[in-house]
Amino acid sequence: MRYSILSFIIISIITISCSEEKPQKYTRDNDTSLFLDEVRAYYFTTLDSTIYYLNQMDTANSLQKNQSLFLEVRKWYKYNEPMLMAYDYENYLTINGPNLLKVEIDDYTDIKKIEPKSLQVVEEIIFDESPDLQKLHSTLQFLKVRLPFIKKNHIIYRQRDKHQLKLIRDAIVNIAAKGITGFDSPMLANSLKEAAYNYQSISQIITIYKDGFNDKSIYEEWMSNLKETITILEKGDFDSFDRYGFIKNHTNNQLALVNKTADDWGVELNKSRELNPNAENLFSKDFLNLEMYAYQKNASGSKEQIKLGKVLFNDASLSQNKNMSCASCHLANKAFTDGNPKALGIDGKELQRNTPTLTYAAFQKSFFYDGRSDGLENQIVSVVNAPDEFHMDLKEVENVVKADSAYRKLFNAAYAGEISDQNIRNAIANYVRDLASFNSKFDRNMQNIEQSLTVSEIQGFNLFMGKAGCGTCHFAPTFNGTVPPKYNETEFENLGVPANASFTNPELDDDPGLFYPYEVEEKRHFFKTSTVRNIALTPPYMHNGVYESLEEVLQFYNVGGGAGMGLDVRYQTLPPDSLNLTDNEIEAIIAFMKTLTDQQFEPDSSNLEIESLSLNN
The missing domain is CATH 1.10.760.10 (Cytochrome c-like domain)
Structure with missing residues (x-):
């Protein structure tokens, strides 16, 4: 009964708001959105409903009642999720994080071990054959306190229209890359229905912005697309769902619609994030912003820098024994691996771990299997210093390069003649960053280049x-x-x-x-x-x-x-x-x-490089 009343209230509010005479609203780039109050009201409605059903869950209930209530909690949370993800990302990670212990390490004296208390934890408990009621109680108590705290301490005051559009884009990407995989519904595999709830909230926000569209055909395109998307998700079966068709025909079309909407609204999305706001295809080369993964913010690299980096990558004179280069372990014809169970260092000594591919290494925040470096330039330092690898230091490498006239010519073209360990590392890193082409058979199909x-x-x-x-x-x-x-x-x-x-x-x-x-x-x-x-x-x-x-x-x-x-x-x-x-x-x-x-590594490719270069190439 409560659900019916709540639904009636929501519908009534929307109906009244549509029928009342109100000043014409419009979108703008650099001021607080004129539509913010309605978006905030919807955020509160979905959050309040999540809290309402959550508060009814209790270990004194039957398991069946808790399961039924949990499905309502998840539904309203999923309505709320696109906004929570945009407005309060840290709490989004907490409320729906995986059922895994989190360890946060700042230094040897500050190590935090955080037990998860999220909706995923609740799902795994109440749908388990032997539910842990004590853990369920503590998790519910935490969530019953945290969700009202989130509402009380919200920061939805001055968001601009571009922030709401970013909210929509991020939700679309999250659904495609994580939501429909079952990432956050580990027991029930209820991801498709929950993705539909996400899309219903996207549809609600677009509806709120109806008057903000100068070109009403874009609004109509949104509504038609979203209606079809929701229907497909609601009818989908998790194991047999066509995720390929969904991403290709829905996600990518919606990313293109985000750009059309930005132009129509006269707003520009922030480009200083890892996700490129202008990308219209999940599998395009520009989907991720390469610059945001670079330690020096010089990630794209000029042709001259990449050429120099390639020569440095293949130069064995940069190691102490003059018989090892980066290419010794990273062979182009093996997608920059070496084919050995574990990498081989100086004099063929077996190292600790397998050689990972360098392709697409640019798009990560941690390097080495144990994450001990936080950037490509820093990763190079570890290789240079390692006794079983280059066994050099950066100053020695710099001196070797400075002594070579051919290198001086290359540095003149790439770095205005400045030979430094920093530029040496940057050149190698830029060469590695160039090894992410997104031109595999799969990419070309997703990009509609071939079928x-x-x-x-x-x-x-x-x-x-x-x-x-x-x-x-x-x-x-x-x-x-x-x-x-x-x-x-x-x-x-x-x-x-x-x-x-x-x-x-x-x-x-x-x-x-x-x-x-x-x-x-x-x-x-x-x-x-x-x-x-x-x-x-x-x-x-x-x-x-x-x-x-x-x-x-x-x-x-x-x-x-x-x-x-x-x-x-x-x-x-x-x-x-x-x-x-x-x-x-x-x-x-x-x-x-x-x-x-990738196409350049395919057997019949004329682009396959054999990494054996001289300074004069």
Whole structure:
């Protein structure tokens, strides 16, 4: 009964607001939005409704009643989510974060271990066969306090029209890259219906802005598109949903509509963020803002800088023994890996971990498997200083370069003649940043350049982003651990990777991963989520190169990682349950991943570089 009354009130408010005589509203670029009061009222309505149903949940209720109430909580939260994500991102991460312990480390004396108390935690408890009522009680108590706190301490006072448009764009991206993957509905796989709730709120905001459209046909295009999108999501089945068609025909069209709307409203979205506001395709080369991933904010690199970086990348004279370069471990014909289980250092000494691909390395915030560097330029320092790699220091490298007349010529063209360790590192980093072309078969199909994907390849993408759960860690479009919608954080996972390839007698790998340098036990065996782009060219796989084939990798995930094989992996982030993928489904996922090979690495490509250069090239 309460729901019916609440719905009537909302409809009445909207009806009254539409029928009353009001001054004509319009959009503007640099002043507080004239539509803000209505958006704020909708935000409060959806938040109040979330709080209302949440307050009815109690451990004294039957499990069935709590489950029913939780579905109402989730519905109203999902109505609210696009706005919460825009206005209060930190609380968005808290309220609906994954059921995983969070460890925040500032230094050796400031290490925080934060137990999750989110809606995902509630879902996993109340739909479990043996619900933990004590944990449910504490989680509900936290949420019942936090949500009213969020409302009381809101900051929705001076947002401009461009902020509301950014809200819409970020919500669209979040749904495509994370929402429809099942990321935040781990037990129920209710993601499609919840994505429809998100879209209903987008539709409501567009409706609020109806009078702000100068070209009413753009408004009508929005409403038609959103209506169709919501219908498709409401009718969709999680396991069989066509995510490929959804992103291609809905997400990308809506990103184009965001740009048309910005022009119509006379506003310009902020370009100083990782997500490029002008990109109209989730898989276009300009979807992410390369500059925002660069330590020096000199990321694009001129042709001269990239050429110089390529020469430096291949120069073995920059190492102490004069027999090792960056290209020694990163071979172009192997998508800048080396084909070894673990990298080989000076004199062929085996190093600690597998050589990761450098393709798309630019689009992440942490480097090395243990995240010990926070930028490409900094990562280069570690390689130069490592005793088993270059075994040099930056000053020595700088002196080697300064002594070479050919380098002086290249630096004249690239950096106005300034030879410094900073510019040396920047040139190499810019060369690496140039290794992200977004021109694979899959990209070209998503960009409507060609229509060449097979039924199996499309099915593989849909499985990757759905039933198989790959897309909940390998996020589109880079398919690495850079987390949408802000794309400003690189995630790490504990998969329970074994030291041997046996599925019957596995042994847990002893690499500590993120355990060092702070010696936090809860971070042992955690490693950065790498990209699966160009994965067909980069065996063997995992941080220790334990698996030689993609079939083995998929089998590892299918059985539930290390814990699923019976290993004691206390903080494993991968669910230990089987994915129940069939052999045909595994083949389809592999077929999709092979479409992520960039065109320049394809066997018949005339663009394939063999990295062996001289200074005079």
